Amino acid sequence: MTPDAVRLGALPVWAQIAMALGAGAFGALAHAPFNMVFAIIIPLLAGFLCLRLSPTVGRALILGWALGFGYFIATMTWITAPFQVDAATTGWMAPFALVLLGIGMGLFWAAALAFARWAGGQAWGLTLAWSGAEMLRAYLLTGFPWAAPPQALVNGIAGQGLAWLGPHGLMLAMTATVALIANTRWIGGALLGISCVVLALSPRAPVSDLTEHTIRLVQPNAPQDEKWDPDRIPVFVNRQIDYTAAGPAPDLIVWPETALPYLLENAQPVFDVISDAARGAPVVLGIQRRDAAGYYNSLVTLDAAGQVTQTYDKHHLVPFGEYMPLPVLFRRLGIQALAERADAGYVRGSGPQVLDMGTLGTALPLICYEAVFAHDVGAAPQRPAFLMQITNDAWFGMRSGPQQHLAQAQMRAIEQGLPLIRAANTGISAVIDPKGRIIASLGLNEAGYIDAPLPEPGAATFYSQTGDLPWILLILAGLIGAVLHRARTRRAAAIDVSAPGA
Numbered sequence: 001m002t003p004d005a006v007r008l009g010a011l012p013v014w015a016q017i018a019m020a021l022g023a024g025a026f027g028a029l030a031h032a033p034f035n036m037v038f039a040i041i042i043p044l045l046a047g048f049l050c051l052r053l054s055p056t057v058g059r060a061l062i063l064g065w066a067l068g069f070g071y072f073i074a075t076m077t078w079i080t081a082p083f084q085v086d087a088a089t090t091g092w093m094a095p096f097a098l099v100l101l102g103i104g105m106g107l108f109w110a111a112a113l114a115f116a117r118w119a120g121g122q123a124w125g126l127t128l129a130w131s132g133a134e135m136l137r138a139y140l141l142t143g144f145p146w147a148a149p150p151q152a153l154v155n156g157i158a159g160q161g162l163a164w165l166g167p168h169g170l171m172l173a174m175t176a177t178v179a180l181i182a183n184t185r186w187i188g189g190a191l192l193g194i195s196c197v198v199l200a201l202s203p204r205a206p207v208s209d210l211t212e213h214t215i216r217l218v219q220p221n222a223p224q225d226e227k228w229d230p231d232r233i234p235v236f237v238n239r240q241i242d243y244t245a246a247g248p249a250p251d252l253i254v255w256p257e258t259a260l261p262y263l264l265e266n267a268q269p270v271f272d273v274i275s276d277a278a279r280g281a282p283v284v285l286g287i288q289r290r291d292a293a294g295y296y297n298s299l300v301t302l303d304a305a306g307q308v309t310q311t312y313d314k315h316h317l318v319p320f321g322e323y324m325p326l327p328v329l330f331r332r333l334g335i336q337a338l339a340e341r342a343d344a345g346y347v348r349g350s351g352p353q354v355l356d357m358g359t360l361g362t363a364l365p366l367i368c369y370e371a372v373f374a375h376d377v378g379a380a381p382q383r384p385a386f387l388m389q390i391t392n393d394a395w396f397g398m399r400s401g402p403q404q405h406l407a408q409a410q411m412r413a414i415e416q417g418l419p420l421i422r423a424a425n426t427g428i429s430a431v432i433d434p435k436g437r438i439i440a441s442l443g444l445n446e447a448g449y450i451d452a453p454l455p456e457p458g459a460a461t462f463y464s465q466t467g468d469l470p471w472i473l474l475i476l477a478g479l480i481g482a483v484l485h486r487a488r489t490r491r492a493a494a495i496d497v498s499a500p501g502a
Helices: 003-009 013-030 037-052 057-075 077-084 087-118 123-142 149-153 157-183 185-200 233-245 268-278 327-332 368-372 400-416 462-466 469-498
Strands: 210-219 252-254 283-291 294-302 308-313 362-367 386-391 420-424 429-432 438-442 448-455
Touching: 013 037, 013 057, 013 149, 037 057, 037 087, 037 123, 037 149, 037 157, 037 185, 057 077, 057 087, 077 087, 077 400, 087 123, 087 469, 123 157, 123 469, 149 157, 149 400, 157 185, 157 400, 157 462, 157 469, 210 233, 210 420, 210 429, 233 268, 233 448, 268 283, 268 294, 283 386, 294 362, 362 368, 368 386, 368 400, 386 400, 400 420, 400 429, 400 462, 429 448, 438 448
Parallel strands: 210 252, 252 283, 362 386, 386 420
Antiparallel strands: 210 448, 283 294, 294 308, 420 429, 429 438
16 A cells, blocks of 8 residues: 555544545536536546555445445436425435435445455456446446446547447546556556546537538427426427427427327327428427327327328336336335326337438437437447437436436437437437537527537447447456456465465
């Protein structure tokens, strides 16, 4: 240990836990709405320090959990917002949701540090285990990869690494760099300075080439507590129709998630009005539909005659939001999903699909939460010309939630090398180029629309062709190597002890 680490190691355990909590919470400053990107280095450095301070696996588990709990609870304070929409009914759940989320997410970082300590306490072990824990967080139990450290890099030049490495490869690169900073004095100091400079740099100025097609994104700004109010429904529907009819007709008009408060089977009269307002332009909008299996959160395309030509059903649903795991148990407890349409919640769609958007090319539709999952976007049956997200971020509050959700959309654009158009009920609606740069947007809590050219798709990125498989194999091989290294070390130690004269 360095002298500083020795002094910290002499502190009582509660003080070490407090420092880990504080370092984790400081990392939240790297994300929106603060965007102090360099702050993401602090919890990563703290992780390697916590490994040094841990004489046992148990201590590593405690410090790793404290670090993760501090980071996630501070970064994702927006998780309380959905429970405040109907505060009289669900408001009491908000603090429990935030604390339980922090506890659960912290366990992934705890497991990473505990494994690294168990495997011998080497920095390379933590590099692999931490990256593996973040990968597990993206996949396990339907996944929840929100606030991954690479998310903080999305607006800088370092974030362009997503095109090559994807989120998990970039996480591995970040932890490996911080491991060098933490464990090599002179090289580490130089790397720290270089890292801070790189994190401060933005991608080069020129935006991607633009097509001749104009996209209109409609943002009605319907607060979630008013969205389904019978007295307010006409206001928001008419507002969207007015925005659709305004100005010169664009080539495509996109309304947000659940833009209409009707079931698809009852919506044809409104579709007729919408098509008249669109003046021949196709319209994409979010709506609910049902069949014998249940209710779906869906996206439909309307042609010039107001007829539904394509339908996409959301397939990656929000647990506790759109459906309840163990529904019988939670029903007995009187707890239901926040946005469920029926007793059992929504039904999952069949999976990713590509829609034909005529002269604009093909589009991969994403409904809200689906834009958080890099592997879902990469699972499209074919490479589209652009990504198309509709969302209702009114659930996520007024500040960090919608802004962090936008950052996730930017990540998907960089990873795939594709433009992304995003229509959000209360904002932030945006047109994003294949480098993840926002070329047009409409801010939070604004009613209006934006017309912007659709960017040309970029070349297929390395990550779009490989997905997560290389990193899964690399991390898995490294972790197996750590286990074998531990076994050899223990065997060698046992031989030394048993040798004559030992």
